Amino acid sequence: MPYYVLEYTLVDDYEKRRAPLREEHLALALAAHERGDLVLAGALAEPTDRALLVWKTDDPSAVEDFAERDPYVREGLVTRWTVRPWTVVIGGG
Template sequence: MSHTGFPVPLREIAMHYILMYEYAADYLERRAEFRDAHLKLAWASHERDEFQLGGVLADPVDSALLWFKTDSPAVVEEFVKADPYVRSGLVLNWRIRPWMTVAGEQADAPIYPG
């Protein structure tokens, strides 16, 4: 067992990654100009089976979560570099976190009770 409590080291498991965006205060007012290009990027990544799901957090609309499934965070970093929302300043800060999924149909490291 690894130091994380998982049966194998994390580096040996295909990971899910969460990309977190923090939006500018005027995000809603400015996004229209960049939205199609942002969505094209997301759907192209989805077609490569990298981007799984994503969207804005509501009430307030100040951030977003995007879920990727890939062997490397570099794929997510490339998405960020190409994203018109980031390049135009709509995204003030972003962060990538590995997400160890252990329960559910799409879990990469399922752990069952008992």
């Protein structure tokens, strides 16, 4: 099954603005994880300017659908997002 990376570019004040949206965002991510589609997810630190979500799915539209439904995207905390196939060489399974 192929892997995909969803990359978010975040606004400068992301950490301050995320609190009212976090519960909805995490519920959406947890549902994808429980389905087995979302493998890992989190923001990069120092600075917190990007986030990476690693997916393992046969359907890349599931990744795009997640981004389009994500409150962080909807409310402008994400300024840009991309979905790219990821060729895993070591690890996975």
